[in-house]
Amino acid sequence: MADPLIDDVKDLLEKDFGDDRILKQIHRACENNEVISNFERNYVRKLAEKHLGRKPETPAPVEKPVVPDVVLPETPSVQKIQTIQSEPPKASSSSSKNSKLMLGIGGVALVVIIAVAVSFSGISDITPDVVNTPDVVNTPDTVSDSLTIQTDFSSYNNQDIISINGVSNTQSSVNLSIENQKGELVWTEQLSLKSDGRYSTLAIAGGPGWEGSGTYTIKVDNGVETNFNTFSFTT
Template identity: 55%
Template sequence: MTDPLIDDVKELLDKEKGDERILKQIYRACENNEVISNYERNYVKSLAEKHLGRIPQIQDNQIEEKHQSNEKPIVPDVIFSKTSSQKVESLYSKSNKNKKSTSKNTKILLGAGGATFVMLIIISMSLTGILNLESNDSQIISEDSSSASLSIKTDLATYQKGDIISISGTSDTSGKVTLSIKNQDGKLIWSEAISVKNNGRFSTLAIAGGPGWDKSGTYTIQVNNNSETKSNTFSFKA
């Protein structure tokens, strides 16, 4: 029986395609029914597909591989054992317990911190109150001491002729005190006896003018309560 490959070899020789020596050798082997190697068969097939328009044949193994590639892979079902699910549940419950204990500890710490903060505020307020009381007491003591001492002052440091001089002061004695003004020469130019109020204070008014107010200079004002004498000064411009 003649090999069907001989038709392609003959046509290739007629069209002078391929190696003439190899094709003639294959042609003689086909006529004599000799064994043709796979290399020679593949050589003829490639030339026939290229120059004779032959359609390449798909081998059975290639068809089977293509069919297998089109099939969807079978994914095996995954079965979880009860022990693994129980382990997961136990781990989840432990994590929840840890979270709850952590939140409780946080609340306890916050509560303790808040109580400490409140205590600090109370202590600071108490100390502030004590300091304020001490300062108030010291102010009261100083006021009492100032009111207990004899003093005298004027509302201004400088006066001109015709101005009204406001005189005030304190005395630790009851009854009356004697006020006086002396000019720059030490001459008495004004005097008045006034009563001390119940709070130990006294006050009066005087006019900068009249006999003895002729010269500018430093004038002296005095107070006497029959126990001691205190003085102060002011400037006068004639």
């Protein structure tokens, strides 16, 4: 059975309305009973209404379904249940007095325990004072306020540098000398005093006469008196 749409397509093609290519495609589909899309049907319908005087199709009114009213049943009101909270029984006056007495005794015992603990901790913290002994300074064997001589160390090895310093109350120079363990002269130097009477110099522990290890003597002479000191030397 041919689609009734084919009559409108033929009229549109004969009167040259619309797109021939689309209309011919729809005409062929109608003849071959092929599926025609809604787009193609609407295209033909609008052309037919515009050029062929076809009346637009009015859709049948759709009846709305009647929904019956739903009556909700009344729910009984929930009665509130009042709860009566009973007050705790009051403690008797006698028990209150006993508790206060026990608290007082416990507090006294706690104070005694703390006092004993503090006393023991105080005893344990007592440590004997450490007496800091000053470093031993290499002082001269013969003490003299007017003429002194000292070295920076009390012992030296071969090729060590010896720092020598001292004080003299004279206004001139001083003569320094070092003798080995055999009493042989191994070093000597004359120094001018500073404005405050101090002097200082350096000497190298080594060279001729320093071949043996032992106690070496360093002397100072200011022309008025002589003073000396000693140090150990190791080759």
